[in-house]
Amino acid sequence: MxxxxxxxxxxxxxxxxxxxxxxxxxxxxxxxxxxxxxxxxxxxxxxxxxxxxxxxxxxxxxxxxxxxxxxxxxxxxxxxxxxxxxxxxxxxxxxxxxxxxxxxxxxxxxxxxxxxxxxxxxxxxxxxxxxxxxxxxxxxxxxxxxxxxxxxxxxxxxxxxxxxxxxxxxxxxxxxxxxxxxxxxxxxxxxxxxxxxxxxxxxxxxxxxxxxxxxxRDYAIGVRGKTEKVQEWIDRIETIHLQDIGANLSYAVVKNDRSIKELEDARQLGLEITSVSAEDICSYLTSKTKGGIDHVFNRG
Amino acid sequence: MLINADSMKPIYVQISEWLENEILNETIQADEKVYSQYQLAEMFNVNPATAGKGINLLADDNVLYKKRGLGMFVAADAREIILRKRKNSKLNTLVNELAREAVQLQVEVDELVTMIKDTHQKIKEEQA
CATH class of the missing domain: 3.40.50.300 (P-loop containing nucleotide triphosphate hydrolases)
Structure with missing residues (x-):
């Protein structure tokens, strides 16, 4: 009921x-x-x-x-x-x-x-x-x-x-x-x-x-690695969140519905795949921009 | 799996593994009743639905069986099932890693098999 x-x-x-x-x-x-x-x-x-x-x-x-x-x-x-x-x-x-x-x-x-x-x-x-x-x-x-x-x-x-x-x-x-x-x-x-x-x-x-x-808790996965590799991998994939995390490193969050092949590709590109906490998923999904707070400071 | 091993295991998996350990070390014996989802929810401070999912994982693997109206009980061969399951998943993970590394290092399958055979032989001799 x-x-x-x-x-x-x-x-x-x-x-x-x-x-x-x-x-x-x-x-x-x-x-x-x-x-x-x-x-x-x-x-x-x-x-x-x-x-x-x-x-x-x-x-x-x-x-x-x-x-x-x-x-x-x-x-x-x-x-x-x-x-x-x-x-x-x-x-x-x-x-x-x-x-x-x-x-x-x-x-x-x-x-x-x-x-x-x-x-x-x-x-x-x-x-x-x-x-x-x-x-x-x-x-x-x-x-x-x-x-x-x-x-x-x-x-x-x-x-x-x-x-x-x-x-x-x-x-x-x-x-x-x-x-x-x-x-x-x-x-x-x-x-x-x-x-x-x-x-x-x-x-x-x-x-x-x-x-x-x-x-x-299973909704999304994170991929972390060299910016150009992350970019290559997320090309044509819709991202929930994308963030620069330091010198030439990026972190992207996508829905956890990628095929085994795509995950294998990510591995080949040297990307690290992580789980994303429920709290983080919610904060990414409700964020105004996909870059989060960093976006504000990004005037370049 | 491809997901990092260091990432946190879901709580219901942790609960089912905890129950498996209780069965392995015979704190809960064969044909004995296991904790209800409500008891587990209190013990682990989680929603009863989450605890119930942990119990269901073990029921799916036939480690536990249901007595109508009485609750979940430990199967007679629960220990064997758990041991077999853990052996399989552990070896599978290692073999997966090994094969992956071999491909990356361009080691052909025959060479890899020879290496495994040799090592296996050596360990057996050492133990003999």
Whole structure:
């Protein structure tokens, strides 16, 4: 069953299109990573799915219903980000208790245990917490709510590295014990990739790739060697990325669908073939130019 | 393979190799139940789907067999299969390298075979 279905989903703010006719489905009980650069439209997309924003055209269905202003979707969805606003007059402990009353599957014991583990002060107010502590608190609510659709937009921003690791581990254990559909947005794919089953990569409001993390890791190969040899080899092959890496050396990234013969040719040309990490593939695919940042400094 | 050997192995391959090692050193015995994909996911801190892929690799090679509703179990001849598989893949890689180098050095096949025969003979004599 698909929990989220988008067809030609489009969102405009005034005249600028933030989401361009995006179509995809997210299956039940999978962890999907929503990956994209700053300003790619991740947050807008998530807010539309969570029912916080109207879409402009196309179609979006969450639990088979339009999420905007929808009680069924609200009751079964939690959206965690670092702009969550909580009542100023309630302490953290009171906030936890109140939050619990909104969600049917709320696990208060888990919330308290995580609260203790991450050394949050029950009498503190949300507004007085540091950015990392706010993220931690919000994430505890996200985990304890046990919502069938759990959306987390950059949940670890501001957290220190130990807390991030703990949080991801907690998320995995919770997911194994109580499977649910999770969408996790991040610009640090390296950090979350082991947790994910699928990746939805977006670039400038458009869907770039939607595949399993294992296919993404196999998506591309890199070739490194003398510039003229690399040039010779990639002639007629579409490159994802091309970069000078020093005196007369180049590095090119192409889709991993070359024939054995072509790979053999590369070897004959003295080129080294390497795998490309999922993080690198995403950053090359979402880069404006094929030369990356080096292109900016290349005035020659 | 043509892809560099030093490049990182996918996690599901690492998981299946780890399970193979557990079987080889008899931590998990024949006809014993292996870890579920959820246990492996927790142990390796990965998505259960990834762990499941590691288990499936071994099922495809008949190292593991499925008991309906009970999980995956170690096949009676699992150790032999693993040893044979590793022998094959290791030798294949080496032979591949060897043949490639020979072609590059313009060593003809007869010469290469003679070299292998001689070396093989020598090692046997040394061990005798």
């Amino acid at each position: 698909n929990v989220v279905v988008c067809n030609n989903l489009t969102k405009q703010y005034g005249r600028s299109k933030v989401i361009h006719s995006m179509s995809f489905q997210l299956a039940e009980n999978k962890i999907t990573g929503l990956i994209g650069r700053n300003g790619a439209g991740k947050t807008t997309l998530l807010k539309i799915i969570a029912g916080y924003l109207h879409h402009s055209s196309g179609d979006v269905q969450v639990f088979s219903e339009n999420p905007f202003n929808n009680l069924k979707v609200s009751a079964n969805t939690i959206f965690i980000d670092n702009e969550m606003s909580f009542s100023q007059g309630l302490t953290l402990k009171e906030l936890l208790e109140t939050a619990g009353s909104f969600y049917q599957n709320w696990d208060h014991d888990l919330a308290l245990r995580l609260f203790d583990y991450f050394s949050l002060d029950p009498k503190q107010f949300h507004g007085n917490l540091s950015k990392g502590m706010q993220s931690t608190f919000n994430s505890i609510i996200g985990l304890a709510a046990r919502c069938p659709l759990t959306i987390m937009d950059e949940p670890t921003s501001g957290m220190d590295s130990g807390t991030r690791k703990d949080f991801y581990r907690a998320l995995l254990k919770e997911y194994i014990a109580h499977p649910r559909t999770i969408i996790l947005s991040s610009h640090l794919l390296d950090e979350v990739e082991d947790l994910l089953e699928d990746v939805l990569l977006i670039k400038s409001g458009e869907k770039c790739l939607h595949l399993s993390i294992d296919s993404l």
